[in-house]
Amino acid sequence: MTKSTSSYIIKGEKHDWEVVCGLEVHCQIKSESKLFSNAPANFGSAPNSNVEFLDAGMPGMLPVINEECVRQAVRTALSLNAQVNNVSEFSRKNYFYADLSLGYQISQADKPIMGPGVVVLDMPDGTTRNIGLERMHMEIDAGKSMHDQHPDSSFIDFNRAGVGLMEIVSDPDIRTPEEAGAFLRKLRAIVRYVGSCDGNMDEGSMRCDANVSVRPVGSTELRTRCEIKNVNSVRYVMQAIEIEALRHVELYEAGRGDEIIQSSRLFDPNKGETRSMRSKENAHDYRYFPEPDLLPLVVSDELIAELKAKLPELPDAKKERFIQEFKLSPYDSAVLIDDRNTAEYYEIVAKIADPKLSANWITTNLFALLKEENKTIANSPISASNLGKLIKLITDDVISGKIAKQVFEIMATDDKDPEKIVEEKGLKQITDTSAIEKIIDELIESSPENVQAFKEGKTKVVGWFVGQVMKQTQGKANPGVVNKILKDKLS
Amino acid sequence: MDQVRNSLKKGEFSAVELAKSYIQAMEKNRDLNAFITETSEIALKQAEESDKRIKAGNAGLMEGMPIAIKDLFCTKGVRTTASSKILENFIPEYESTVTSNLFSQGAVMLGKVACDEFAMGSTTLTSFFGTVKSPWKDQKGEYTVPGGSSGGSSTAVSGFMAIGATGTDTGGSIRQPASFTGLVGAKPTYGRCSRWGTIAFASSLDQAGPMTRTVRDSAIMLEAMAGYDQKDSTSANRDVPCFENAIGKSVKGMRIGIPKEYRVDGLNEEISKEWDRIAQILKDAGAELVDISLATTKYAGPVYYIIAPAEASANLSRYDGVRFGFRADGPFDNLDDMYLKTRSQGFGDEVQRRILMGTYVLSSGFYDAYFTKAQKVRRLIAEDFKQAFEKVDAILTPSSPSSAYTIGKEPKDPLEMYLSDIFTIPASMAGLPAMNVPTNLDSNGLPLGMQLISKHFDENTMFSLASVIEEAVDFQLNPNGLKE
Numbered sequence: 001m002t003k004s005t006s007s008y009i010i011k012g013e014k015h016d017w018e019v020v021c022g023l024e025v026h027c028q029i030k031s032e033s034k035l036f037s038n039a040p041a042n043f044g045s046a047p048n049s050n051v052e053f054l055d056a057g058m059p060g061m062l063p064v065i066n067e068e069c070v071r072q073a074v075r076t077a078l079s080l081n082a083q084v085n086n087v088s089e090f091s092r093k094n095y096f097y098a099d100l101s102l103g104y105q106i107s108q109a110d111k112p113i114m115g116p117g118v119v120v121l122d123m124p125d126g127t128t129r130n131i132g133l134e135r136m137h138m139e140i141d142a143g144k145s146m147h148d149q150h151p152d153s154s155f156i157d158f159n160r161a162g163v164g165l166m167e168i169v170s171d172p173d174i175r176t177p178e179e180a181g182a183f184l185r186k187l188r189a190i191v192r193y194v195g196s197c198d199g200n201m202d203e204g205s206m207r208c209d210a211n212v213s214v215r216p217v218g219s220t221e222l223r224t225r226c227e228i229k230n231v232n233s234v235r236y237v238m239q240a241i242e243i244e245a246l247r248h249v250e251l252y253e254a255g256r257g258d259e260i261i262q263s264s265r266l267f268d269p270n271k272g273e274t275r276s277m278r279s280k281e282n283a284h285d286y287r288y289f290p291e292p293d294l295l296p297l298v299v300s301d302e303l304i305a306e307l308k309a310k311l312p313e314l315p316d317a318k319k320e321r322f323i324q325e326f327k328l329s330p331y332d333s334a335v336l337i338d339d340r341n342t343a344e345y346y347e348i349v350a351k352i353a354d355p356k357l358s359a360n361w362i363t364t365n366l367f368a369l370l371k372e373e374n375k376t377i378a379n380s381p382i383s384a385s386n387l388g389k390l391i392k393l394i395t396d397d398v399i400s401g402k403i404a405k406q407v408f409e410i411m412a413t414d415d416k417d418p419e420k421i422v423e424e425k426g427l428k429q430i431t432d433t434s435a436i437e438k439i440i441d442e443l444i445e446s447s448p449e450n451v452q453a454f455k456e457g458k459t460k461v462v463g464w465f466v467g468q469v470m471k472q473t474q475g476k477a478n479p480g481v482v483n484k485i486l487k488d489k490l491s
Numbered sequence: 492m493d494q495v496r497n498s499l500k501k502g503e504f505s506a507v508e509l510a511k512s513y514i515q516a517m518e519k520n521r522d523l524n525a526f527i528t529e530t531s532e533i534a535l536k537q538a539e540e541s542d543k544r545i546k547a548g549n550a551g552l553m554e555g556m557p558i559a560i561k562d563l564f565c566t567k568g569v570r571t572t573a574s575s576k577i578l579e580n581f582i583p584e585y586e587s588t589v590t591s592n593l594f595s596q597g598a599v600m601l602g603k604v605a606c607d608e609f610a611m612g613s614t615t616l617t618s619f620f621g622t623v624k625s626p627w628k629d630q631k632g633e634y635t636v637p638g639g640s641s642g643g644s645s646t647a648v649s650g651f652m653a654i655g656a657t658g659t660d661t662g663g664s665i666r667q668p669a670s671f672t673g674l675v676g677a678k679p680t681y682g683r684c685s686r687w688g689t690i691a692f693a694s695s696l697d698q699a700g701p702m703t704r705t706v707r708d709s710a711i712m713l714e715a716m717a718g719y720d721q722k723d724s725t726s727a728n729r730d731v732p733c734f735e736n737a738i739g740k741s742v743k744g745m746r747i748g749i750p751k752e753y754r755v756d757g758l759n760e761e762i763s764k765e766w767d768r769i770a771q772i773l774k775d776a777g778a779e780l781v782d783i784s785l786a787t788t789k790y791a792g793p794v795y796y797i798i799a800p801a802e803a804s805a806n807l808s809r810y811d812g813v814r815f816g817f818r819a820d821g822p823f824d825n826l827d828d829m830y831l832k833t834r835s836q837g838f839g840d841e842v843q844r845r846i847l848m849g850t851y852v853l854s855s856g857f858y859d860a861y862f863t864k865a866q867k868v869r870r871l872i873a874e875d876f877k878q879a880f881e882k883v884d885a886i887l888t889p890s891s892p893s894s895a896y897t898i899g900k901e902p903k904d905p906l907e908m909y910l911s912d913i914f915t916i917p918a919s920m921a922g923l924p925a926m927n928v929p930t931n932l933d934s935n936g937l938p939l940g941m942q943l944i945s946k947h948f949d950e951n952t953m954f955s956l957a958s959v960i961e962e963a964v965d966f967q968l969n970p971n972g973l974k975e
Contacts, residue, residue, distance in 0.1 A: 053585055057809040059578070060565045060587060060688040062723050092805050094853070096830055103808020154826075156813070287853035289862060292694035292802055294724050 008176035009217060010245060012253045016217040019245045020225070021180060021210060022134075022172035023237075025187060026165045027076075027197040028141065028205040029069045035140050035164030036063030036106060043203055047157040055143075055162040057101030062293050069164040071307060072196040073113050073138050074299055076166055078308050079194050080133055082117025086299055088137075090291040095284055099143035099156050107167075109288040112137035113297065119170070119190075120316050121182040122334035131183055132171035141165050160204075166197070172211065172222065177238035184208060184234045185338065189315045193340045201232050208237050212244040214252070223248075224260045228267050228274055240267035244274050318343055326355035335363055341377045345384045352388030354395050361391055365405070369412055382411045390418040398422065399429050400479055431478045433485065439472050440465070440485055454490050462486055492556055492654060492708040499545050499555050506541035506555030510534045510599050513557040517601055517652045519974050523624045525637075525646040527562050528570045529602040537599040544597060552715040554597030559653040561644050562603040563610055564590045564699070565688040569600075573690045574618035574643075575608045577810045577817045577837030587688025588720045589657060589699045596715040601653050604643030608839045609807065610659055610692040613667055613911045614901050615642025617841045625672055625895055626650040626970035630935050634972060635895035638668025644702045645672040649970055655703040655712050659689060661696045662795050663890075663915025666942060669702055669927040670890035673938035673968050675709045675957065676702045680948050681922030682727030683713075685720030691806040693799035694725070696919050704968055706928065706957045710734035713950065729948060737954040743777030745956065748883035752788035753914060755892070761933050762889045769930055769941045770887055772963045773956065783879045783886070787872045791917040794872065796909060797852050797865040804849025810837065844905065873921040876944075885952050886944040888914050890927040894937035918944045928957045929966045936971070 010017040034041050037052035054061040077084045091109035114136035121129045143161035147154045168187065174180050188199035188206060198205040213225035228244055231237045244265070251259055265274040313321070315337050322333040322343075336359060337343045349358040366387065370377060390407055393399050399407065399422055407418050407427065422428055430436060443465055444451055453461045462483070469482050498504055514531045534557060541555035565571045565583035572578045586594075594600070605618040614636040615623045625637035626649050637646040641658030645668035648656045658665040660678035669676025677700045684699040691697060701712035714734045720726045749770060754763065774780055812818030812833035819832035838846070852861035879886065891911060902908045918925040924947070927940040941960065945953040 056814055058585075058815065059571070059573070059581070059583070059690045059809070060585075060686070062687050062725075064722060064724050094805055094808065096808065096811065096827075098813050098826055101809060101814060103811060104805050285855045287805075287850065287855070287858070289801065289805075289853055289858070292725075 008178070010214070010249050012249050014253055017214045017245075017249045017252070018217045019175055019241065020172050020213045020215060020222060021174040021241055023170045023174065023180060023183060024209040024211070025168045025184070026141075026207045026209075027168065027191055027199070029072050029138075029164035029166055030195060030197055031066060031068045031072060031164060033066055033068075034162035035066050035069050035138065037162050039162060041163045043205065045159055047155075047159065050159040051161070055101060055158050057103070063106060063291075065294065065297065066164065069138065070113075070297065070299065071303075072164075072194075073136070073166055074304060075194050075307050075311060076191060076196045077114035077117065077136060078304070079190050079311060079314050080114070080117040080119060080136070080168070082133060082136065083115035084299060084304050085111065085113055085115055086301065087111070088113040088297045088299075090294045090297065091288045092291050093139075093286045093288055095286060097142070097145075098154065099145045099158075099161065101143065101158060101161055105140055105142065106291055106294075107139035108137035111296075113299070119183055119186055121179055121186055122319070122330070123182060124178065124331070126330040126334075128330075129179065131173045131179070134169045134171050136166055136168045139165050139167060172213075177241045180210065180241050181234050181238045184237060186315065189338050189340075193312055193314055201234065204232065207232065210237055210241050210244070212241055212248070214245050214248045224262050226260065226262065226274070227264045229264050229277070231267050236267060236269050239269065239272070240274060243267070243272060247274065312340075322346075326350055326359070328355065328359055332359045332363070339377065345377050345380070348384035349388040349391065352385065353391035357391050357395065358388065361387065365408060373412075381413070382408070382415050386411060386415055386418060393418055393422065397429060397431065397478065399427055400475070402479075403427050403429065403475055406475075427476060429478045430473050430476045431481055433481060436469065436473075436477055436482055436485055437489075439469055440482075440489055443468050444489060451490065462490070465490075492553075492703070492705075492711050495556065495654065496550075496554070500550065506538040506545065506599065507535060509555060510538040510557050510601075513601055513653060516650075517647075520626070520650050520652055522974075523626060523646050523650060523972075524621050525604050525623055525643045525650065525652065526559070526602040527572055527574065527605050527620045527643070530569055530600050531602075533569070534599045534601050537594070541597050541599060551595065551597035552711055553593055555599060556597070556654050557599045557601050558593065558712075559601050559604045559644055559647040559656040560590055561606050561641055561657050561659060563606060563659050563690045564657060565690065566590055566600070566603065569603065571603065571690070572620070573609050574606050574620060575838065575842070576619045577834070579619070579817055581816050583688070585688055588685035588722065589689060589716050591688075592718060593657070593715050598715065601647075604647050604656060606643055607640035607664075608842050609690070609803070610640040610661060610664055610697075611803070611841050611845050612639040613663070613908055614896065615639040615668070616898075616901065617839050618643070619839060622898060624898065624972065626972040627672060627895060627937055628970075628972040629895075629897050629937060631897075633897045633899075635897050635937060636671065636901060638671035638895060640664040641668045641676075641702060645669060645674055645676070648672075648702050648704060649674050649968060650973055655701055655708055657699060657716065658702045659692075659697055659699050660915075660919065661693050661698075661799060662919050663912045665700045665702060666890050666915045666925060666927040666940075667911065670929070670940035671895035671938060673929040673940070673966060673970070674702050674704060675706050675926065675928060675961075676700065677709045677713055677926035677950070677953075678919070678924065679713055679717060679950055680727070680924045682725055683717045683729075683731070683924070683948070683950075685718070685723040685726050687720055687722040693802040694806060695802060696795075696799060706954060706961045707735060707738045709926065709957075710738055710954050727948070732951060734950055734954055737951040738958045740955040740958070741777065742773065742956050742959050745773075745778045745885065745952070746781050746883040747773050747778050747956070748781050748783040748879055748886040750783050750785040750788065750879070750886060750888060752785050753888045755913070758889075759893060762892065762939060765931055765939050766887070766889050766941065769960055769964070772960060773887065776959045776963070778956070781883050783883060785875045785879060785917065787868065787875045788917055790868050791872055791920050792909065792913050794865045794868045795912070795916045795920060796848070797861050798869065800845040800849030801853050801862055802849070804846045804853065807838075807842070807846055810834065812837070841905070869920050872917060876917075876921045876923060880946050884945065885956055888942045888944070890914060890940045890942040894933045894935060894939055914942060918942075923947060924950045924953055926953055926957055928960045929968070930960065930964045931966065938966075
């Protein structure tokens, strides 16, 4: 079997197979308190310290909707180009597990808050692709079970129980692992821009289940799919989809397609395989019925309009604007808008210095620095305005690119105005031709063998001359000027 | 209560003295087994505080009134069991809104009284804490059931062990026990009383209400219990009128509906005659009797026994032995094993029966045929009443097809037992306020009562009519099963 990476086709011996994938993404709603109780909805508190009586499923307790969560969900729906339903209903999804204190999850079944929408993917080659969203609904999160803390007891932490979730369900439009990755990254960018979710897969504030099936290329049928649950990084989602699709193809090609049962599976990144979960998880009748403790949720057109008007500039719009305003490539633009803080940083820099150079410096030099120091752009050691000034010094011919890198290093430890640093360290570029000419004349005199080499056609020896000039000027000579004078004098 | 109120105000006796006399009555009639948990110390402390407030002129609506609390209301720091083994030792850390309201109006808590387990039943015989005997004995001198599910409440009040008691009514659990024991029992409009902190049976039906010896007491106590609660999303955001003002008001010109469908085949002759007698009383008082038809009446029972168990099956899922309450003895093979053993041992037969029924009607393949259908019919039942109330201001029916069963001779077939609710269920399905007024004794010497149903949030009308009936019938509450 071989895979063509351009359009993800799995070539089997009998058929060519394409992947059909839909993603269900659970995003924890960023809010002060939980969806139906007053307990704090933050992450990282001591176990069972953020638990109200309702979250613990105590007798007689009742849910009351948190309006802030509803606003977050509506804002998210609007930024997904989706229809917001004026009237939606909550339902009880019934099953028993130790971390589900009520014995049912309050969710939304037939009448979710958000209808169909679209996510636009930024592909690595600069193109875009639309992935349809079927719906989004609100529901509560369960607590966390820990089975490995004690030989014969399981521990349950209910801090997470009751936290609001937005479950975003895509259509089965995804065809390649790359698309899945791009989908998750775009979704993460959107919810972070809107401020409705932290989007941290490693912390669990964003979780992804992948539904995977395959079919022969050209077919439009939907074959049996398997759900790979709770994969906690974008990279693992991509790997899991690849591995699961291959598993299906192998079975179909061997005539054992009936062994593919609609079921839930776990991805093991260490072994590079998916495994079936305990079978009792698979045969669930959730007995959904309308939640009798809550009234239908009504969201007025006025509220929708009000929230829409106050949305920040969203990733896709910002990407377009960067392309138009700063003349960036779609790829560069996509990289810069992925994080709202990066985009804002970039705009400050690009207003001072050349936009293209600014993009380069940020995505290469600055990102490398941040990674090294384990910082984010929000607490970047170098401020945007200073970086902008630095880049302008290059285009103004005050310093060379090479010197600029030195100044950059200095700024990383002491975020001063680069002009001051250049001044203090005497790093100004030497453009004075007479000084350079003098040095070159001396070099020509003192190394006639190199001059001879050049005349014999070994033009690479120019590099030696340039190196010597740089050495003698502590790197401050303007390379362009040096090269010009050398060419004049050596020819 | 109005007499007690006056006496307390005048200083004829103190709240502490009053509480002490009721505590004595409670102790004397322990054999009736109404109380699961007695809270005499708390009662005396509360009574002391009441005396202070009365002296300062700050008396609340229920100041100093010693009441019993159905063990379905969570009382902070005081054991709350729902009459179930699975909550045998459960002590809530929160106070239900209804009891909180009563205490802030000065009520004094004598104790928690028994009920059918998780409010499921019509006799209180399913209580884990043993048989509750009504203070009324039949002609043969045998004890009768106090009705259900609020049987501990009805025993306490008709046995003069409390001046009033809280009950809850889902399909008739206040009205029927009131009828069996000769009390006034009122179920207000759905949403009048907050359900926060009240152990849930069927969320869309449950309502708290007072059980008292007079109509005026019922009005006073309901006003104290009711009120909007933002912690309950189904709570009605409506002002609570002073219901006491409705007592003694003229009912001249009121139109009283007599629904023909309640005259069922084989209806007890005495009850049928009593119904006519009370209708005549209202006519004599100036009301107009109107024959009406509530064609959906016969569907109310089946619909109730689909919807209520369905909601209950989910409401009772939280009783799983994980976080509180009873957990069976281990070791366990796995989590499911723990659940099975805990819930099989912790729940009684009737509760298990209803959980199974509820799970069944919600399960895939049956949901549409049962649950969806039942909800549709429920809307029709509500519509039936709505149309009737365009022609009438209130409806008069019997409360129960029989008087109290002798203990040991109650219907053994659960389905037959379910028929005891046929008169009370329809009003519950429509969320309408309804109450029982005791009117007479039957040939067995046991109480009979009539039911009044009025429009949404129009409890005033039913209190006015009840007050007229009460005055005319002059029912004597003198049960023969009490210790001297």
